Amino acid sequence: MPKTSARLLALLSLLQARRDWPGALLAERLDISPRTVRRDVDRLRELGYPIAAFKGPEGGYRLQAGTELPPLLFDDEQAVALTLALQVVTTTGAGVEEAAARALTTIRQVMPARLRHRVDALQVTAVDPAPTGGRPQVGSGTLMALSSAVHAREVLRFDYTAGTAADSGAPRRAEPHHLVTYAGRWYLVAWDLDREDWRTFRADRISPRVPTGPRFAPREVPGGDVGALVAGRFRGADAHGDWPCHGEVVLRTAAATVAPYVRDGLVEALGPDRCRLVLGAWSWTALAATFGRFDADIEAVGPDELRQAFARLARRYADAATAHRPPPPGP
Secondary structure (H helix, E strand, C coil), X not given: CCHHHHHHHHHHHHHHHCCEEEHHHHHHHHCCCHHHHHHHHHHHHHCCCCEEEECCCCCEEEECCCCCCCCCCCCHHHHHHHHHHHHHHHHCCCCCHHHHHHHHHHHHHCCCHHHHHHHHCCCCCCXXXXXXXXXXXXXXXXXXXXXXXXXXCECEEEEECCCCHHHCCCCEEEEEEEEEEECCEEEEEEEXXXXXXXXXXXXXXXXXXXXXXXXXXXXXXXXXXXXXHHHHHHHCCXXXXXXXXXXXXXXXXXXXXXXXHCCCCEEEEEECCEEXXXXXXXXXXXXXXXXXXXXXCEEEEECHHHXXXXXXXXXXXXXXXXCCCCCXXXX
16 A cells, blocks of 8 residues: 555544544654645545644644545454444344445445455344334334434424324323333333323334424433333333332242342242242232242242232132033044
8 A cells, every 4th residue: 555545544543533633643643744744634635534623732633524424444343343233233123224234235345355354254143033023113214303302302292103092192292311222123212291201102103293392401210220211111110110019938949949030039048948039020910920930839928919919820720720621522
């Protein structure tokens, strides 16, 4: 590669690494004169890179955002990371699969041979985590509109097609705080201004209206963790990500047998074949059924709601075991 071209690439790489670069420091890093730095900056500008000069005690340069996309420069690790991301983007439900495939082809074509061999060996099979019934696609325009409203902290007005009539109808007004993906779908976490509560809206059911509303002061999500909030909502937890029902039992089995299957519960060994287990669930019946899945004798410690749930399940299971079965059809 000609020396000037190599120097331009090195200069571009430095400008991408940090926001502001004093001219003297660039000259020192590249082992060239300040005058050569100025000439190389002019050459990069001619190639379409918007490089601004700033004044100050030292003076320097800053790579700004432009109106067009000039050639980009990635190091080896960035290229591998980008290749990996483009291969798994099909599981996001963002409706950009074709664009991702084109981008991957474009990047591969301009890679040096040593790096092309490396990324060609990085073949990933992205398994779609879509729930039963398929995963609805979300247009990139909708995602951009939602993301822009989140970034600008502007009230979002939108039409919403919900699963129930109670949640559909009149246009909604909400303060958008986070755009998240969960189980292969996109969701908007927002403060619903009409219901005065935190809500998670499926992005594929949102039709944004323009213009957006006034700016708002951001709120802190319950618990301070948006990931925990979303996961809690889908497992039936309350607004703070906690289970509404908690119970305690003693299982006649070793703690080591139970522990691998307990996520956010508490397991305490009471002996070689007894352990204390505390769990939470979205209902008392579900909690009782969860305790029963460990295939061990159970001593219910409390509360009374849990004991009552065990009694309800016992009756249901007894009825299921003794239910009348019609005789098989004759020959």
